[in-house]
Amino acid sequence: MRIDASLDALLADALTSDYANTAPNQDQGRFRVFFIAGAATLVTLVLGMAIAQTQIQASENSVTRDALVERVKAADRRVQELEATVLTAQDNLLNAEAAVLAGTSLGDQARSRLERLRIATGQTEVYGDGVTVTIDDAPTEPISVDVSHPGKVIDRDLQMIVNGLWQAGATDVAINGRRITPTAAIRAAGEAILVNYRPMSPPYVVSAIGPDADQLAGRFRENPAGLLLEELEANYGVIWELQRVRNITLPAASSTSTHSQDAP
Amino acid sequence: MIPAIGLLVGIILGLILQPTVPVWLQPYLPIAVVAALDAVFGAFRSVLDGLFNDRIFVISFLSNVLVAAVIVFLGDQLGVGSQMSTGVVVVLTMRIFANVAAIRRHLLKA
Numbered sequence: 059m060r061i062d063a064s065l066d067a068l069l070a071d072a073l074t075s076d077y078a079n080t081a082p083n084q085d086q087g088r089f090r091v092f093f094i095a096g097a098a099t100l101v102t103l104v105l106g107m108a109i110a111q112t113q114i115q116a117s118e119n120s121v122t123r124d125a126l127v128e129r130v131k132a133a134d135r136r137v138q139e140l141e142a143t144v145l146t147a148q149d150n151l152l153n154a155e156a157a158v159l160a161g162t163s164l165g166d167q168a169r170s171r172l173e174r175l176r177i178a179t180g181q182t183e184v185y186g187d188g189v190t191v192t193i194d195d196a197p198t199e200p201i202s203v204d205v206s207h208p209g210k211v212i213d214r215d216l217q218m219i220v221n222g223l224w225q226a227g228a229t230d231v232a233i234n235g236r237r238i239t240p241t242a243a244i245r246a247a248g249e250a251i252l253v254n255y256r257p258m259s260p261p262y263v264v265s266a267i268g269p270d271a272d273q274l275a276g277r278f279r280e281n282p283a284g285l286l287l288e289e290l291e292a293n294y295g296v297i298w299e300l301q302r303v304r305n306i307t308l309p310a311a312s313s314t315s316t317h318s319q320d321a322p
Numbered sequence: 323m324i325p326a327i328g329l330l331v332g333i334i335l336g337l338i339l340q341p342t343v344p345v346w347l348q349p350y351l352p353i354a355v356v357a358a359l360d361a362v363f364g365a366f367r368s369v370l371d372g373l374f375n376d377r378i379f380v381i382s383f384l385s386n387v388l389v390a391a392v393i394v395f396l397g398d399q400l401g402v403g404s405q406m407s408t409g410v411v412v413v414l415t416m417r418i419f420a421n422v423a424a425i426r427r428h429l430l431k432a
Binding site for chain 2: 078
């Protein structure tokens with residue numbers, strides 16, 4: 059250790075011993091010993107306090123964290139229950155509609171028109187042959203705590219994939235089992251990707267149904283989204299896979315808000 | 323011997339009693355710890371040098387803690403508190419290294 063030697067010139071003053079220019083105590087009475095002991099106790103008391111304080115802080119932090127995690131989970135469960143309620147209500151609505159519209163020719167016309175619109179806006183469950191694109195973050199070394207992780211899948215990648223699938227001829231798309239409607243938003247919020255305001259976690263499975271699954275897969279590979287995926291894999295180690303699947307079911311969108319906003 | 327017991331008693335008291343540190347004092351605790359370590363190593367070195375003086379032990383500890391706290395407090399007021407703490411910790415740590423080096427030369431002759 060040459061720290062003292064190399065920085066002596068710079069820090070000679072700061073590093074001199076406090077005792078350098080003074081004489082030692084002459085009287086070595088009993089009282090003196092206890093005085094020193096008391097002073098030593100005081101000095102290390104600070105150390106003990108600091109250690110205890112850090113431990114208290116850590117336990118408080120973990121309690122707070124657990125409470126927050128519990129609240130998030132409770133809210134998540136509630137959202138799931140409400141979504142189930144929405145789906146049942148939509149079913150009831152469909153049945154009631156069918157009952158009202160059945161019989162008359164005008165009703166049949168309205169029904170077929172509604173049917174077309176519902177499929178187009180993702181409000182019905184659909185099933186058929188299609189493809190799935192699975193994409194996952196590049197594996198990281200656990201040692202690296204680098205914040206900017208280039209191999210992480212971001213919202214723009216998912217947007218490209220979804221748009222690429224539409225472009226390749228898909229009629230219905232879902233991410234991790236959540237239907238993408240024409241008004242769905244894929245956004246980033248901090249570290250997470252939100253699809254329709256619901257956080258998604260990797261791996262992301264983008265499922266798409268199209269009239270011709272083979273053609274869909276082929277076109278997807280060749281359009282900008284497929285090329286982007288190959289580039290991501292080559293440059294950043296992102297893991298992805300394109301698979302043809304038979305008879306997949308995509309759920310109906312649970313959020314069917316139809317509000318529009320006028321430009322101010 | 324008795325002072326060494328004092329050192330141990332201090333740590334154990336701090337750990338067992340867990341005295342609550344007021345929130346406004348908490349930023350200065352790490353600095354006080356480093357100053358305390360510096361005082362302990364400096365005292366040990368001076369004992370080996372045959373220069374130990376209890377008055378200096380107490381006064382140097384208290385004044386180091388005080389000066390360090392004032393520097394950090396001023397830094398906090400000026401918005402550079404963390405940099406100031408870093409500076410204080412660096413200087414005190416270097417003193418600890420210097421003291422430990424002296425102790426090592428005494429004990430191990432190396």
